[in-house]
Amino acid sequence: MKISNNTLYGNDGKQVAFIQSPNKDGNLVPQYLIMHYTESTSAASTISWFQEPSSKVSAHLLIGRDGTITQFVRFNVVAWHAGESTWDGLLSLNKYSIGIELVNAGRLSRSGDSWVCALDSKVIPADQVLIAQHKNETFNSAWQTYTEVQLNTAAEVGKLLFTNYNLTALLGHEDIAPGRKVDPGPAFPLESMRTVINSSNFTLPF
Numbered sequence: 267m268k269i270s271n272n273t274l275y276g277n278d279g280k281q282v283a284f285i286q287s288p289n290k291d292g293n294l295v296p297q298y299l300i301m302h303y304t305e306s307t308s309a310a311s312t313i314s315w316f317q318e319p320s321s322k323v324s325a326h327l328l329i330g331r332d333g334t335i336t337q338f339v340r341f342n343v344v345a346w347h348a349g350e351s352t353w354d355g356l357l358s359l360n361k362y363s364i365g366i367e368l369v370n371a372g373r374l375s376r377s378g379d380s381w382v383c384a385l386d387s388k389v390i391p392a393d394q395v396l397i398a399q400h401k402n403e404t405f406n407s408a409w410q411t412y413t414e415v416q417l418n419t420a421a422e423v424g425k426l427l428f429t430n431y432n433l434t435a436l437l438g439h440e441d442i443a444p445g446r447k448v449d450p451g452p453a454f455p456l457e458s459m460r461t462v463i464n465s466s467n468f469t470l471p472f
Contacts, residue, residue, distance in 0.1 A: 267422060269430045272340040274327065274423070287316045287324035287338040289346045296341065296431050298363040299424055299463075300348060301456070302439045303370035303449040307388045307410075309334065312367060322346055325365040327423065333415035335423065341431065351442035353435075359442050364427055368416055372451055374408040381408050398452040402444050409453040417455065417472035424463045436460045 268275045274282045302325065304312045309330040316324045316338050325347040328336045339345040347365030348358070356362055371383035371390055380389045396409045427433060438456055439447040450456065455472070462471045 267426050269341065269426060272342040274335065274337055274341075274426075276335065282335040282337050284337045285313060285317065287345070288319045289316065289322055289324035290339045290343050291346075292344040292361070294342050294344045294361070294364075296362065296364045296427075297434050298353065298359065299427055299433050299436050300359065300363045300365050300439060300442065301420070301436070301450045301454060301459075302347060302365060302367045303372045303451060303454070304328070304367050305370075305372045305383075305385045305449070307369065307371050307383050307386055307390075309336070309369050311386065312369065325367040327364075327366045329366060329368045329416055329419050329423070331369050331413045331416055333413075333419040335419065341427070348439065348442060350446065351439075353437065353442045363437075364431070364433070366420060366423065368412060368420060368450065368454075370412055370416075370450070370453070371410040372449055374410060376408075383410070396453045400440070400448050400452050402440060402448065409451050411453045414472050417459075421459055421462045421471055424459065425465075428463050436463055 315321050324338050324345045326339045326345050348360045351359040374381040375384040381395050394411050396411050399406050439449045
């Protein structure tokens with residue numbers, strides 16, 4: 267992968283799909299990379315949502331469960347992914363960060379004998395369900411796991427962004443908006459991802 271003119275190019279040398287979102291503003295000199303989940307099971311629904319001006323939401327990148335990457339905002343432009351947030355004395359982290367969304371249902375709801383996505387009611391297969399306690403909570407919940415290719419893609423893109431923009435920290439939405447947000451949640455290996463991204467060598471870790 268490479269970055270040219272603040273846009274991402276894949277390992278095939280071609281620019282990844284770029285579907286510009288209207289939900290952006292201002293120049294960005296990023297300091298952080300922030301990971302999110304979509305709360306939905308479909309990349310298409312997230313792409314559509316990011317095109318809707320009334321949603322007032324976007325991110326720089328979306329990584330599908332098959333590893334497919336879509337870019338919505340150039341890396342030198344502010345995307346609207348963090349909302350009300352704070353970190354290390356800074357407020358409104360949109361102004362300081364690149365945001366990556368991963369297609370993932372997040373916290374699941376119970377429906378009969380099944381776990382379902384709370385947003386779109388799609389049934390999540392049992393082998394994709396993790397019962398775990400969020401680091402900011404005191405009780406267990408069910409969460410959808412991430413795919414191996416999704417995590418490897420996130421790690422590869424993350425390392426590239428850190429190198430190109432001299433980023434200082436990898437954070438979850440849950441870190442910059444605790445109590446309001448819980449993504450990317452306990453199914454996301456945030457500490458392992460930090461280790462991989464800051465390593466001098468890169469091998470597919472997941």
